[in-house]
Amino acid sequence: MNTTLALDVDRVRADFPILSREVHGKPLVYLDSAASSQKPSQVIQAMSDYLEMHHSNVHRGAHELSVEATDAYEGARERLSRFIGAQDPSEFVFTRGTTESINLVAYSWGAGLEAGDEIVLTVMEHHSNIVPWQLLAERSGVTLKFAGLTPEGRLDVDHVRSLIGPSTRLVGLTHVSNSLGVTNPVTEVARLAHEVGALCLVDGAQAVPHKPVDVGALECDFYAFSAHKMCGPTGIGALWARRELLEAMPPFQGGGEMISEVKLERSKWAAIPHKFEAGTPAIAEAVGFGAAADYLTSVGFEGIVAHEADLTSYALDRLLALDGFELFGPSTDRLGVLSFRYGDIHAHDLATILDRQGVAIRAGHHCNQPLMDYLGVDATARASLYLYTSRGEIDALVDALHVARDLFGGFE
Amino acid sequence: MNDSQAAHGGLDDAELSQLYQEVILDHYRSPRNKRELEETTHTVTMNNPLCGDVIDLLLQVKGGRIADVSFQGKGCSISQASASMMTERLKGQSVDEALALSGTFTRMLHGDPEAAGSTELGDLRALAGVAKFPVRVKCALLAWNCLQELVGPEA
Numbered sequence: 018m019n020t021t022l023a024l025d026v027d028r029v030r031a032d033f034p035i036l037s038r039e040v041h042g043k044p045l046v047y048l049d050s051a052a053s054s055q056k057p058s059q060v061i062q063a064m065s066d067y068l069e070m071h072h073s074n075v076h077r078g079a080h081e082l083s084v085e086a087t088d089a090y091e092g093a094r095e096r097l098s099r100f101i102g103a104q105d106p107s108e109f110v111f112t113r114g115t116t117e118s119i120n121l122v123a124y125s126w127g128a129g130l131e132a133g134d135e136i137v138l139t140v141m142e143h144h145s146n147i148v149p150w151q152l153l154a155e156r157s158g159v160t161l162k163f164a165g166l167t168p169e170g171r172l173d174v175d176h177v178r179s180l181i182g183p184s185t186r187l188v189g190l191t192h193v194s195n196s197l198g199v200t201n202p203v204t205e206v207a208r209l210a211h212e213v214g215a216l217c218l219v220d221g222a223q224a225v226p227h228k229p230v231d232v233g234a235l236e237c238d239f240y241a242f243s244a245h246k247m248c249g250p251t252g253i254g255a256l257w258a259r260r261e262l263l264e265a266m267p268p269f270q271g272g273g274e275m276i277s278e279v280k281l282e283r284s285k286w287a288a289i290p291h292k293f294e295a296g297t298p299a300i301a302e303a304v305g306f307g308a309a310a311d312y313l314t315s316v317g318f319e320g321i322v323a324h325e326a327d328l329t330s331y332a333l334d335r336l337l338a339l340d341g342f343e344l345f346g347p348s349t350d351r352l353g354v355l356s357f358r359y360g361d362i363h364a365h366d367l368a369t370i371l372d373r374q375g376v377a378i379r380a381g382h383h384c385n386q387p388l389m390d391y392l393g394v395d396a397t398a399r400a401s402l403y404l405y406t407s408r409g410e411i412d413a414l415v416d417a418l419h420v421a422r423d424l425f426g427g428f429e
Numbered sequence: 430m431n432d433s434q435a436a437h438g439g440l441d442d443a444e445l446s447q448l449y450q451e452v453i454l455d456h457y458r459s460p461r462n463k464r465e466l467e468e469t470t471h472t473v474t475m476n477n478p479l480c481g482d483v484i485d486l487l488l489q490v491k492g493g494r495i496a497d498v499s500f501q502g503k504g505c506s507i508s509q510a511s512a513s514m515m516t517e518r519l520k521g522q523s524v525d526e527a528l529a530l531s532g533t534f535t536r537m538l539h540g541d542p543e544a545a546g547s548t549e550l551g552d553l554r555a556l557a558g559v560a561k562f563p564v565r566v567k568c569a570l571l572a573w574n575c576l577q578e579l580v581g582p583e584a
């Protein structure tokens with residue numbers, strides 16, 4: 018390995034102030050980054066600099082601060098578009114996050130659909146890539162179809178292929194599963210969709226934080242993601258879409274910022290991307306979002322990917338060696354979001370017991386209820402890793418699981 | 430913490446040991462009255478969407494008395510043990526007694542020391558430790574909320 022590219026986890030950890038705090042008197046072991054990542058000082062500093070020295074409204078004032086705020090906001094857009102391989106920043110719409118991005122597509126692009134049209138999704142989708150389409154189905158009568166998994170726990174691409182037909186208008190899938198950790202073959206699915214003239218929407222919430230993404234190479238039509246899972250702030254995310262799609266789509270919300278001319282009877286829309294950004298945007302958050310992309314770029318994805326792969330295989334080696342540990346999804350070629358069961362200890366009990374030892378994990382359905390039903394479980398525990406996770410924290414997780422087992426008096 | 434616990438990175442947490450007492454684990458692993466019920470007069474399903482706990486409570490009420498009671502469902506040890514222990518206590522009680530017990534139990538979980546000291550609660554006092562874990566209180570109350578839903582003042 019080229020050592021200059023290797024990630025120095027101690028140095029990375031020093032960037033995250035929260036990682037030095039304690040929880041219940043124990044050092045924090047934060048294994049819930051798939052729900053929301055922690056923030057490095059670089060991001061916190063960029064946001065407070067903006068708020069302390071440059072804040073005003075954007076695109077409005079003829080004064081210096083408004084120019085500086087607009088530059089900060091539009092500058093973040095340009096850097097973020099480059100970060101996901103987009104050529105044209107006007108194809109990059111700021112939203113509140115992945116959920117709002119998908120709702121925007123379902124509402125605006127979806128307005129052109131009618132009964133008889135079909136949307137193909139997968140059973141591993143997050144609720145945010147299911148419910149907006151259910152709402153659209155109620156409005157317009159479109160039919161939803163769901164592709165299943167292979168026995169190993171990967172997307173069954175043959176099933177996707179068999180569901181796509183002449184009535185298919187859109188295929189929506191997650192880039193990386195937030196429960197199974199698998200990466201889906203997005204390009205292959207996008208090509209299947211395009212063969213019948215359908216579009217492909219990708220939920221990138223769990224991909225962008227962990228790997229370099231190039232929307233052009235993916236060949237998708239819509240790409241949604243959130244800042245807060247990639248070291249950025251909450252309350253902001255993005256929708257990338259090809260220019261001709263955004264231009265043809267009607268606005269999502271109406272108000273200031275998204276118009277070029279307003280008369281009492283009707284108005285003209287602003288050009289993209291502002292057509293989709295009604296109202297004063299989350300400016301400080303956009304600055305933090307841009308700083309998060311800069312931060313990940315400065316650490317370097319080569320190092321991040323290698324570190325997380327190493328840590329995931331270390332974690333799986335240790336966890337799969339525990340009696341009663343059951344992993345969901347494949348045990349190789351996956352990212353470090355690990356859903357599991359442990360003996361007969363309910364996920365919620367595990368989360369409580371681990372929390373008391375400073376170890377933060379998620380318990381429940383992870384906004385993946387249809388997937389849990391598909392797997393036949395009502396809840397799982399989930400430990401998720403990120404660039405700042407250390408081997409010592411994996412050891413702490415394993416120790417905490419031993420404690421849980423002792424507390425439950427072992428398993429039958 | 431003794432040395433052997435320390436060596437195993439073991440537990441030094443009285444509140445946690447109090448939460449997961451043997452009696453609670455016993456009810457979790459061998460729930461009482463988790464079965465079908467004949468001649469059901471009242472039934473309700475309630476869930477806790479955050480953690481996926483689900484309880485179906487079934488009552489057979491005759492002449493203002495709970496002649497028989499059972500539950501079904503799934504969830505964490507606290508929700509299941511609380512349901513199991515509740516059904517043991519309710520059988521044979523009048524509806525009024527059951528509701529009074531429910532009131533005392535709820536106060537105990539909200540940290541009321543007087544309620545926690547009440548002899549009326551009997552075995553149910555094993556669940557007093559839940560009060561120290563605010564996010565788990567709703568697990569322990571799920572079955573009792575079913576009871577309120579079926580025969581409480583607003584039923």
Ligand SMILES: Cc1ncc(COP(=O)(O)O)c(C=O)c1O
Nearest residue numbers: 114115116143145195220222243
């Ligand atoms: C795969 C996936 N999609 C969508 C979302 C929703 O993201 P947000 O809540 O930021 O809109 C999440 C996060 O919970 C996720 O993991």
